[in-house]
Amino acid sequence: MRRLPVYLLLDTSGSMRGEPIEAVKNGLESLVGFLRQDPFALESVHLSIITFDRVVNNILPLKDLESLILPEITTPESGPTHLGQALELLCELVDLEVLKSTPDQKGDWMPLLFIMTDGKPSDLQKYREMIPEVKQRNFGEVVACAAGPLVDDKLLKELTQTVVHLDTADSATIKTFFKWVSASVSTGNRSMGAGGDVVLPPPPPQVNMVI
């Protein structure tokens, strides 16, 4: 069985508290629900969730879609956004978990990475250190989602070409984003092209691609 590892990095810093984090939780549930009705995803997608605020936590270690149970997500009252540290943990996990092809082993599909944040990294130096590290990990696609007016798109652009901006971090908008993520994961399986690129479906109107 070839797996499609999907890593989700979710901002759980204080500013996400309330409506935004509830929307993320709902979004996750519909993401999992949607993918479970895609027969290809059902048998290949493995999901890992890392939350980051002051602390970084792999709240859902890489698990197959069929048996995973979404964990509780909590947000502290306030505090920094340690995205750099989250990327560091991500790289460690990818090195440990993602299988590459050898003569005796079928490799995984190229992993996908989705990041959602509503602020800018508090650990900026670490964040910049980790950018080349993430790039070395050969993700099939890295999508950064900037939710709300406080995010610095330019900083996310340093990490990936695909930055989407949600003007508001309300539940309807976040939901559309997760729907789009679902569709991306769903096509990500088989769309390795001549250049090995993943082809993303067109984003919904609420999601602005940052060019």
Added chain:
Amino acid sequence: MDKIVFPNAKEKEPYSYTIEWDKFALSDIGEHYFEGLEAVGLSYDTATRSIQGTPSIPGDASVTLYFRPAASVAGEMQTKPVHLFINFDPRSLWTEHEPAADEPYQKPHTDHVLDTSGARTMVAASKRGRSHAREAKFREDDFDLLYRADTGWYIMAVADGAGSAKYSREGSRIACSTMIEQLTQAAMQEKLQEIEPLLAQFENSPDDASRKAIGDMLYSTLGNAVLQAYKNIANEAAIKEALVKDYATTLLTTIVRQYGSKWFIGAFWVGDGGVGIHVKGEVPKILGDPDTGEYSGQTRFLTMSEVFEATSLYKRIRFQLVDSFDALVLMTDGITDAWFHTDANLQKAEKWSELFAEMQKEVTLTHENEQAHNELLQWLDFWVKGEYDDRTIAILF
């Protein structure tokens, strides 16, 4: 109110779960029962604290626990929601859809052919994968084959269009038909006949020099045919004002002819899939190396310029001179991934035996069987978890 979470179940598969109440902070539970389990095909045995059964209804099951702490015997029962998800049976999720009628390069979802005009039989079949059917896409695989009674050459080609290249279904078609056309010409113009004295020399002294002479000869025939396939694709791309890589495809092709008591088999292979000579119980002779990348789904294509660097092209050309063989098989990765899984397994005799044992349950591989191509197409419908790509196989036996 904390939710009680049970492990996920699967539709139509037996489920068994024994509850440890302390996990849900209910170690003091007294009288209790569940509501909603029967509705999805499960039941609860209080004595063993276990949930059993085969769920029949997929999705989120709506289950509630009614309970009283052991200490209390009277009063209203308390309730807690139970989270229990029942996964869909993947087979029920595969649906089939038709691509738009105005899409360019329409292609039938299946193709199959039987050619018994030579002493040996050629049979081939190709079928659109379930993943393409679900997404209303065309089959991207293709094949072509021909026996030249006048010159005695058996020519076969299979190709697999790249998943994300929009016109790859046409790329694979052009690649296969060009090989047949070009190699037929090479056979007719007697270019291929130059091989006979080279083979005699090779049999007398099977050294590097005589091996290279055959390799050079194949390079100029097979290699040129492959180059022509690339050119034809590039021409079509220019007409359509598309990119050559929009037609990205793999290509596996073989030419076979009998010389006296021996069989000569030449092959060219770019991409994944596999070409091999099967002799029952023996280690297969694989005619090349699959182009597999670090990750699944990565491979090389005929449309990449690096394929045509002289040394690279030369390495992709192989030949064998064998006394006899049971079957020569060309497969796209829809077959090799499902049956061999890894590159190492493609070299193993037992894996080939398994493949033929399974296939021959449904397909009778005899020269007299006029239904072989129908049976082969039927067989291509097999289920292997996680393997839903287009499947194409061509066999000479």
